[in-house]
Amino acid sequence: MRDPGPPRQLTFDLPLDPRYGREDFLVGPANEAAYGLIEAWPDWPETVFLLTGPPGSGKSHLASIWATRAHAWTIPAAEVSAANVTHLASNGALVIEDIDRAASRDEAALFHLLNLARERRHPVMITSAVGVDSLGLAVADLRSRLRLALGATILPPDEALLRAVIVKLFVDRQLVVDLSVVEAVALRIDRSLGRARAVVTELDRDALGRGRRITKPLALAVLARLGMTDPAGDDDAE
Known part of the structure; x- marks a missing residue:
């Protein structure tokens, strides 16, 4: 009779809380430019910083490091709307995550938010898995604003x-x-x-x-x- 081997155990997909501290971020040639810009804050030449990189490359980790330093709010791009633009622009530094994932994003609201933040000198960090030209933005003014943003791309790791x-x-x-x-x-x-x-x-x-x-x-x-x-x-x- 075939040995069934050790009994299999039930497994549970419990959420694993990733450690997003500065000391937990591993720096290498692939991400050192992006990390350097995070470290350079608040001496950014532009108000808006666009961080791009493939999924899982460390964008959220870098955003968390900067948010801690800048005391920034964090919001998914899909949740930016005309109803909350003024509120978001009035509360200091802001992280807008995953602009590429927001299929139903309110581009007019995003552009208005960036304008208000620029007027008030409130820094905004935006994360995306793809570059500006691959976002398929319909609002030309938003596309132009993001092209002018301070930017860094996380490359594949060595x-x-x-x-x-x-x-x-x-x-x-x-x-x-x-x-x-x-x-x-x-x-x-x-x-x-x-x-x-x-x-x-x-x-x-x-x-x-x-x-x-x-x-x-x-x-x-x-x-x-x-x-x-x-x-x-x-x-x-x-």
């Missing part, structure tokens, strides 16, 4: 930053893994911090469900299931 972030993601989940696990993940995923986060989440869920610690063989099995194999073709080598 190998050193990717490995450091993978380690941090395990540490954030209070998971102790061998460096061979980190290497296995780093070698098989594309250079994306968002992908690294997704893979570590899947490894954590799988290990918890199996009642096992995360080892390299387990990591290789999960990565293979996700369609991520070693480019050298030696996944079976130990």
Whole structure:
């Protein structure tokens, strides 16, 4: 009779609170320009700062660091409306997150808000996964204003930053893994911090469900299931 192996455990997708402190942000060539502008505040030459980068690249982390320094409010772009523009513009510094995700965004309200903030010298930080020209903005004045904004783009991470972030993601989940696990993940995923986060989440869920610690063989099995194999073709080598 086939051994069913250790019993699988129930897993619960409990929310993991990410640590968004300044000391938790890992700086590398991919993000040092953006981080430098955050550090340069309040000596910005423009009122509006547009931060772009792919999902999971650290935009929200940088926005949180700046919001703490500037005592800024934070609001999703989708929630900016004609009804709250005056209120938002009257309360000092502001972070507007994910302007690219706001399919029903009120572009006229956003433009009005940026105008009011500029008049009152209140800094505004806007995050987006894509550049201005890819936002599909219908209001030309808003498009022009964002093109004139102070800007920085977070680039794909280099190998050193990717490995450091993978380690941090395990540490954030209070998971102790061998460096061979980190290497296995780093070698098989594309250079994306968002992908690294997704893979570590899947490894954590799988290990918890199996009642096992995360080892390299387990990591290789999960990565293979996700369609991520070693480019050298030696996944079976130990």
